[in-house]
Amino acid sequence: MNVLSTYLSRFYKFFTGEIFVLPSRTTALLLCLFLLIFPLISPNDFILRVLIIASIYAIFAASWDLLSGFTGQINFGHAIFFGVAAYTAGLLNYNLGLAPWATIPIGALAAVLVGLIIGIPCLRLRGTYLAFATLAFPLILLGIIQAIPNITYGELGIPRVDPLAGSRVATYYIVFPSMIVLGFIMWKIADSKIGLVFHAIREDEVTARASGINTTRYKLLAFCLSGLFAGIAGGLYAHFVNAGPSTLELLLSFQVIIWAVFGGIATIYGPIAGVFILYPLQKIVLTRYLGVPAELTMLIFAFIVLIVLLFMPQGLITWLRDKTEKICPRCKLQNVATRSECRVCTAELD
Amino acid sequence: MAENIIVYGLVWSGVYALLAIGFSLIFGVARIVNLAHTAFYMLAAYLIFHLNTAAGLNVYLSVFLAIIIVTITGTLSYRLIIARIRQHESTTLIVTIALAVIFQEAVLKGFGGTFVSGPKLISGETGIFGVGVLNQHLLTFGVVLLLLLATWAFLMKTRTGVAIRATAQDREVANLMGINVPGMEMITMAISAALAAIAGALVAPLGVLTPGMWMHPLIMILAVVVLGGLGSLKGSLIGAFILGFSEILVVFLAPSGAFLKTSVALTIMLIVIMIKPEGLFGIVFEEERG
């Protein structure tokens, strides 16, 4: 009993001290909770489908952020990780009958391998060169997939991949919590020493190297980590939608950057929020709730992205964060913008 | 066979070169990766088609009007949109993609998604080395050659050209020397958009127009500029020829693999930059001064 109450009070303290002090964290928590109970409120299959795909893409967008947002190694061909994992998972499932719990990790490992393969040569490339070179990888793979249809099933994609779970609601309860957990892990990585080094590489690689950091190793690590998470997303996608050429298309590589930049890069939560705002907006909200004719959604979608970025070039979530929060100059903790002194060290906030 | 390869290789390399040089110019001068570049090309092609068929204008007049309209659109989108966010690299990428998508969707809504082919500027064919070549192809190549020379002369021989090159080399110093840097950037953007529009005018009669027609050339010119070295016009030119010819070679030498032509070109690009990471003629950019 005593133990329980200690835990409860710790729990309570954590919530009041770490979460409820900031509106952003409170909102995030509430939205997570809301989405967790969402199927109980409205178990509409289509809305759940959109939310499941949004969760998968959220993992994917966050993984792009981990690589490109944090280390500044802009990846224009991020779909390669997604597609390789989706195809690996799909083929293993279709040909060997492996279950999703086996195919998804193997698919993710395949994506890590791809991260290594393209990471090593790409280490020599910098900036825009890297961006354009990475663009080529998924497109070349697409050509190969077209060329050997007896193995890859060509443009039709893998005929049948087993679903993740029997029902839509069950699938939702697999994918959505996975997204929360994976997102949290990525956020923790970004917040750790590794994340700090990634930041340093983006800001000034030469200086980072001069400070004794093996930047090559860290950049490779970024490629592999990013591949891992993107791979998990790809594997989930294969088992939910399917594994076909659309998982490697240029459109997807561009789309992931749109989501990430829209939300705000180098935050992890920015891209996740970006997906959860933009994807349902494009798929349901515009047509169903705002009465936009279906053929205009893409145009309006592009306009929204353009306008938002024009006024908030750092991304929507970053902008909101900067408006509502201040960072304490002494202890670097976030504070509500209305406060005049830091909530922990009571230093004066400007 | 060899003569076919040379003729078609020259035509398509020329088109890629035209597009890549415009892209390279604005990158070199303003450090802007303009992913909407080929959308200008698409826009021009559609404008010509519709000014000619729907509005019933003379072909040459439509071409002229289309180039003007696209140049203005390009300059305006630089002025009103791109220039405001250019210091955020990844935001620029997304905003230019958004622009391209807006143009694509606007064309789709305005002109419909049916595949159409643009009006011929000249018709008929001529035999060269025993190869039947469409006169349109000859015209394309001729105009490309002329424009490349004109661009070269403009950059090398005129005061504005020198100012543009100076800005490309070092913005801060150029600014200190009294060069109107933002002005140069505007001029470059206008030239870049005009080159894309002309490429559109030349390509419109060769293939079909679809609102998504900007994707493939965009991939190709990105590969071209990386292969040649970012910001290097000579590099873009040579890169365009290497990739243009490799596409045509695939079509002729491996006909049942014609669909792989882009993959092959991209692989060549990758191999080259693995060996020479700054491209064939690239200059290693130092970090921009803060």
Next chain:
Amino acid sequence: MKIVSKLAIILLIACLVMMGVSCGDEEEANELKVGVIGPMQFQMGEHHWMGATLAADEINAAGGIQVGEDSYQIKLVQVDSNELVSVPDAASAAEEAISVDNVDVLIGTIRSEAALAVQEVAMDYETIFMVCGSSETAMSEKVAEDYDRYKYWFRITPVNNTALGNLNFLLVGAVAQKIGAELMMAPKLAVFAEKASWTEAIVAAAQAYLPPQGIEVVGVWQPSDKATDVTAELTAIEAAGANMIMTALSGPVGIPYSRAWEELQIPAASVGINVMAQADDFFVNTGGFGNYEMTLNSLARDVALTEKTLPFIEAFIAETGEMPTYNAGTYDALYVLKEAIERADSVDMDDIVVELENTDYNSVAGRIVFDDNHDVTWGPGYVTALGVQWQDGELKGVWPPADGSWNGVAYEGIVDYQLPPWVVEFWTQ
């Protein structure tokens, strides 16, 4: 804290309100909702929609579908699959139609990838799905593999890949005969097929079966289905000495192909499948080129496949100004559905499926009978399809030959095939 909780509450309420709105779609009594799914921003989708609209209006005006004492009105729901731009959108759109708009039946789709994806979704919901646009055999194979799951799937048009392959060879044979007779030479064939799953069997079969029949295959060219310039390929075909080209094209590549083919005066008769050449605006789209090209088609303006063909074509042209393409097979689909429901005397999906299987309906495109795998049957006495040729800017039916030499099938309005004059000129000089 106060602002925080207020904000959160507002957000929650907003979300709940939105969800509430979403579930407000009530189904009316005595209404059969049919989702017409296709790329609505393109001609194919427009024809899907127009074909279905015509049928629905006719059926509703004639009193709807009779089930026992009740009469059901057909209500069409337009579903934009966006499949030509993004394949995954199609499955999403299908699910939205089924689970939000509560459609009872889906008809349409064109691209095989999309049709396959929509098939899976429709089967998940045990919703009848009638394809009007994709020939992919993989779909009917699924019916054979897992009947209980896939029995809700049917193909109205076109005939499947295997039949398309056979048809292609029949057309090639007809033209080869003509070349033999008029040019006194052995046919030399170049295969020009887009790289896609549906062309695989055709390409392989061409290389295997045509040479023994005395048709030499000089080479196979496989561009991307979205290629916008194929002059290089065509020049290479000319250089290879071909006097015939067998096409298997469904994508936009068909336009630059036809255009360059006539403009470069490639001395080889073009025959096969070019979906772009089936549409009325083909000539406009190619800028006036493509005359003498021959392609497979389901309808031709003056050819009466059944007594229903010409009235339908007239009605369709009156409505749209365009000749219907095979995507307008949604018209037949609705009639097939209506008859099945009336025979079943029930709106239960399983009952309807049983009666759909017993379909024997004289449609616009021929007699529709489904085979064991729910594919529309191809052959004499069933749906045969047509060979059509562009002659002086008009699409004329040229196959099956008017003399009935193909299994005694002869339709009114068939004219003779003409070799392109430049081909004749080139080879007789």
